[in-house]
Amino acid sequence: MILLDRVTKKYPKSEGEALHRITLHVDPKEFVIVIGQSGAGKTTLLRLLTREERPTTGKIIIGGIDYDKLKDSDIPQLRRKIGVVFQDFKLLPNKTVFENIAFALEIVGASNHEIRSTVPKVLNIVNLRGKENNMPRELSGGEQQRVAIARAIVRQPRILVADEPTGNLDPKHAWDIIKILEKINRYGTTVLLTTHNQEIVNKLKRRVVTLQGGKVTSDRARAGYKV
């Protein structure tokens, strides 16, 4: 499902490599946690998957799509297949909760009827019924992140990438988010989560990939937090 083969990323203006010969294979429906300290390369890894960045060397294949053969005009199609959740939520500030989620469907040309029937279902999954007409600024951090998750899953992607989604949240809200991600994973979506929240990693007991200085230093099944 997700394959990275000896992927190296070096940013033009920095001296070292952000990622060095990373090889990673993630099966369909798997839940993988990527841990590492700040600057370990977690965000770069996810940016490569969403094709915000291109690898300097190495190969990336996701869902049968070989990134080397991907044309610029195919990138929007690729991103529609991957749901992304960001640490800073990235909600559209001038749109309501409903409109923010609907936006992901509008982009792909969904009809108004489809939008009206689909959005309430995902709002149920993330426990946000009744908040449809609120603006993002009227919500707590945890609620905003749940809107972001709802937006990421509304198109039913086969892969969900979450970049430190609990980074800005208190422990209670952070745990709510993780429970939603687990629920989505149970429905059959592959989840790739980056975090440096020790408690979450230890409680989840999932596959843990550790990044250090741009390299994979360990890859353990049903593991705890260890950097």
Add this chain to the structure above:
Amino acid sequence: MKRRLITLRRIIHAGIVNFIRNFSLSVAAIAVMVVTLTIVLFSIITNAAFGNTITQITNKIGVSVYLSNSVSQTQTQNLLHELKSLPNVKTVKYQSQAQVLASYEAQNAGNQNLITGAEEINNPLPATILIQPDNLNYIKNIKSFLTQPNVVKLQSDPPSYSGNQEAAINKITRATDILREIGITTVIVFAIISALIIFNTIQMAIFNRRDEIQIMRLLGATTWYIRGPFVVESMAYGIISGVLSVSIIYFLFVVSSNALGASSLGILDISYANNYFDNHFWILLTMQLVLGIVLGAISSTIATRRYLKFKTK
């Protein structure tokens, strides 16, 4: 297909909403576009008016060749044939002595003494050939033909050139040519300025919404889904500017000429310009709208290009 139509409808809707929201920002772009389109329209109408003035002047240019009485009919026919075969001669018309007298009498209908005088001395007026060139510039060719010795022999008097006002006519032609060139240069300069200001306006709008654009990109919006509303917004500038430019020209020509009660202003024939504007109103309006829309679409497409590129390294 249905999804494409839905997407197109959303793009147009977003463009119109943006246009209304950014109206204060759009004023500068609209203002400069109005100036550009007004100059374009003004140039087209004045050009047509100048063209008409020149045609009218050219129609009045002619050469009269006075034949001596001794010239035979065969000689006259040969001369007419030769004149007709000269390049750039529009018309050649022969008037016999009797016809010349008749037109002389018609011209001086109020002066019986002149008419009686001419008749008494047995019609002194010579048979005449009237030549009209295609263009004022060709009068010289005709002149050189008429001054050949074998042609001079056939003439009772030297030919008269209504182009004796040649110098004046030349001046008018030159003036209108210069005005046309100034018009074209001004149009080009303003079109460039207008495009730059539209770039700027759109770039400011994009800069304000760069986070939103980034989010749209990450969610998988296509380039045209993001660019579309900006292009629609700029096309709306074009439509408004097109209508305003036509209104300005209408007030300039129709209302001002009525108020001034004048049919011409300098060498500009306002009444012709008025008629031209009236007769071609729909074509001119369509042209202005198309021009405004194209100008807006091109400027905004180029302006958004920079912000919509994918990373290639």
